[in-house]
Amino acid sequence: MNISLKKTIKLLALLILFVTITGCTTKPVFSNADQSLSNQHQGTAPKTETINETLPAKVTNIPSNPAVEYEPAWPDRAVKSSRGHLVNSCVPDELRDQATTLTTSDGVYLSALVLGSGNKGVLLAHEQGYSICSFLDMGTELADNGYLVIIPEYRNHGASQKIELNEHIELDAEVALNELKRMGAKRVFLAGASCGGTTAIVAGVRQELPIEGLIILSSPAQCSNLDAIPSVKKIKAPSLFVFSPGDYGGSIEKHVRQLYQESGATDKELIVDESGYHGTDMYHRGQDGNVLKTRLIDFVKKEFK
Template sequence: MRTIRSAIPVALLCLCGLSACSSTPQAAGAPDSAKGAARPPSAGSPAPARSATPSHSAVPPSRRPASHPPVNYTPSWPDRTTRTDAGHLVDTCVPKSLRDKATTLTTSDGVHLSALELGDGPDGVLLDHEQGYNICSFLDIGKELASRGYRVVIPEYRNHGASEHVADNEHIDRDARAGLAELKRLGAERVFLGGASCGGTTAAVAGADGELPVVGLLMMSSPARCGGVDAVAAVRKIDAPSLFAVSPGDMNGAVEKQVREVYAASAATRKRLVVDRSGYHGTDMIRLGPHGGELRRDVISFVVAAYDKAR
């Protein structure tokens, strides 16, 4: 196990995975919570230095399937939502230069999700954000992976950002499944699953269904269970290389306990547990932590190595 050390005091953060979620917003910047979706901290902080890991082999652009038509619905955070030239709703945290990459997904229960589609090629990456955060949590990582030749889909979950406001968060696993189905529709032949907090839990559950071959898994601060979604059962079906990251100070150690439970249950023969002592939750370990640049490079390198191993 590799440990990232920090002198920063421990931050006590709350976690949706320890109880069911609703759609009631919290104070800005709070992570997954029993009260549902909160507005995220600013996504505009400078990105850490890019990894020195060799780039993934370039994939010639393929013919894309027809785009989804835009849909009219009530977004979760109207004051943080704008409409693209093509008519799709997108979170204003997304830079204007990337808003043409926005689309609208529809889940199996009819909920409309704003999503970003970056890159091209048969090697897919699904990136699922934390409850209480938004589509930009993984945007920097998604952009870099797309530049390396991967096809990336980042859905924004129900009751968050520009995605549809609905009565509850009881079926967020369907949001992860919608992102995975979109990767397959676009031509991905296999997938690396990534997510933070309940986004990691639901990514694992969606990937375990076998919609696409799984080449790797990333779970950051992800609970063993998020509402009725069980990551322990899911990771027992995923033997691909898996990376788990957590901060011991997150919710007084409750998050670490659950991450270790998932790590122990993982069927992966190649798995790593990274302990970050910053006290931050999910992607905040990368965005705000003193060793975030190192962790970010680890994540990128892990995705690249997982695909190299799968070839």
């Protein structure tokens, strides 16, 4: 082997070593507890949460709630913002000062993000076992399009409070909707994944602001102590229901179809996503995920003007 060839091989080896050391990978985030979707979905395997890179939303509306000291559900994921609020470490540094602390009607402390500003409020409610960042990419895009967005992190999740029993999760959606109203929202749009969607329906009809639309991703009709059927009948606003065949052995399809059929909306659509994923993973991990996410955001912008 001549000297020139040896030098070339050596340079290639150094280049490969440099790329290996400096290259970045995205690690999946796992929940620290096995959360069931509903009373009929027990013993499911822990989920893997895929978090897409997110461009920071404009910081225009800093929440004013005081910071509170409490034990977070996932202490290894909880950090403090410069204002002293606990927030999930998955939230980019640029957005951590948008974190606030909410107190539910049963006395539980929640970490939440408030993005954007204005009087058009949007609730994005993540699924059980996942985190505040499940909807972060969608939330920042909506905030940049003129919406006041709140993403609560549910009890026993992430930087929200650790409590003994994971009950009354509808109160987490309720306090988030109350915060939107306190910050100036005059109308609301409800969106949620899995049990987050169930809570959005139940809490949404309890509050006083007009509902402008509903997005449901893989949500069971019944979750824990909640039954969303009586509530979804009362929602007349345009509604979008999305599921993937085979999700939870096909039981999620039955639930979402039931919500769709019982919906009080005349303008409603049922979307079958072929990815095989559940909740926000349909657009985070599905082959055509970006198409689905764009469709969801366009639906909000079309129906909520």
